[in-house]
Every structure is written in structure tokens, then in C-alpha cells.
Amino acid sequence: MIAQAGAQSIPLLEYTPHLKNMEMEKTMIAGQKRVAVLCILQSTEAFLLIHRAQDPNRGKYTPIGGKVDLFEGPRQAAYREVREETGLELPSVEVLRFRGVLIETSPTAYNWISFVYSAQVGHFEPPPCREGALEWVPIRCLADIPTPATDLTIYRYVLEGQPFVLDAHWSGELELLTMREELSGKTIYEAAPGSQNHHSTRQMNPFK
Numbered sequence: 001m002i003a004q005a006g007a008q009s010i011p012l013l014e015y016t017p018h019l020k021n022m023e024m025e026k027t028m029i030a031g032q033k034r035v036a037v038l039c040i041l042q043s044t045e046a047f048l049l050i051h052r053a054q055d056p057n058r059g060k061y062t063p064i065g066g067k068v069d070l071f072e073g074p075r076q077a078a079y080r081e082v083r084e085e086t087g088l089e090l091p092s093v094e095v096l097r098f099r100g101v102l103i104e105t106s107p108t109a110y111n112w113i114s115f116v117y118s119a120q121v122g123h124f125e126p127p128p129c130r131e132g133a134l135e136w137v138p139i140r141c142l143a144d145i146p147t148p149a150t151d152l153t154i155y156r157y158v159l160e161g162q163p164f165v166l167d168a169h170w171s172g173e174l175e176l177l178t179m180r181e182e183l184s185g186k187t188i189y190e191a192a193p194g195s196q197n198h199h200s201t202r203q204m205n206p207f208k
Helices: 021-025 074-086 139-144 151-160
Strands: 034-043 046-052 064-067 097-105 112-120 132-138 164-170 176-181 186-190
Touching: 034 074, 034 151, 046 064, 046 139, 064 074, 074 112, 097 151, 112 151, 132 139, 139 151, 151 164
Parallel strands: 034 112, 097 164
Antiparallel strands: 034 046, 034 064, 046 132, 097 112, 164 176, 176 186
């Protein structure tokens, strides 16, 4: 057994290459961070995003992405997610450019560390996707679509070619409380004390 400070002990799984993520998640402690990737595919002046039909972020537009599998690195995970969700076979993992990291903390099960990548691709007709509808969104329209409160900031850093480490904290209702860029030490967003914390992405639009 693995001892966990302040938490119930969990069994040490005998990992094999075929062990499903579902099996590992059975051992996860509440609040433990999951590791994921986000991949921004860009064709000229548009990003390929998923209009999500499932939680988390149902009804919002997000980059392609998903969890990092067992025995898999984040770059390999981004390459796999692009293939699985869009049908696009990138020439190699090397075309994926590492952009930064998003750390998300909340008092719910929503706790993530996401590695963010981007790639330039040719325009193609998006296929059906199990997570929602794939859509090419013009960059000029990014501020006009429903997105997670962190994502417009990510897009700005990617478009400006700036590396980032974003540390975002959410309330129990998954409203953004604070977001800080750790490399510069800059506070990107902080909710007003005592506010009901119902903020739209438009209110913290980094493009304006």
C-alpha cells in the first residue's frame, strides 16, 4: 500500500502497458491533479476548436486535448489526441510546438495540469468528433464565443509567441477566482472580494 498523508491509503497497482486509465482513476484521491494536454491547431487565421457536447466545459469551445495515458509523454499524448479527435495524422511529433502549462485547482474533482502545444496545419474539413463539433473559428472571433475563462489568455500567449505557466484557482461552482502567470509573476485576474463571482470571458478579454 502507498501511504498518503492526510488521506486514505491506495493500493499499488501492478502497471502494464495495457492498464486502462479507468483502473488508475479508481485509486485517485479527491483533489488529486490529472495530467492532460491541449493542442491548438492553426490554419492561417483560424483555430480548430471543439464545441463541446460533454462535461467538462459542455457548450463551450476548447482546444483539442485529453488525458495523458500511462507510460506516455505529453507531446506523444498531444499527437495521439489530434489523430483521435480530428483524424489528422501529423507528419511527426516534432511539428507540435510546446507553448506552456496551465495548472487548475478547485475544491471539486476539477484539478488539472495541462501541457499546451500548437501546430500549423493546412485547412481540412473537420470530421465528426465524439466530444462535440469541430469548428474552424477565426482568430478575430475568439472573444465572441463561449470559452473557459482561462482560454483567451492562453490564445493571446500563443499568438504572441510567449511562453507561460498559468496558475488558475476556481471556486466550488467552477467560477474563476484568480489566475497568475508564474514566469512573470503577473496576476492576470483576481475576483473582487465578496463578489458572487459570476464572470464572463468577455469581462477578462485579454484581446482588448
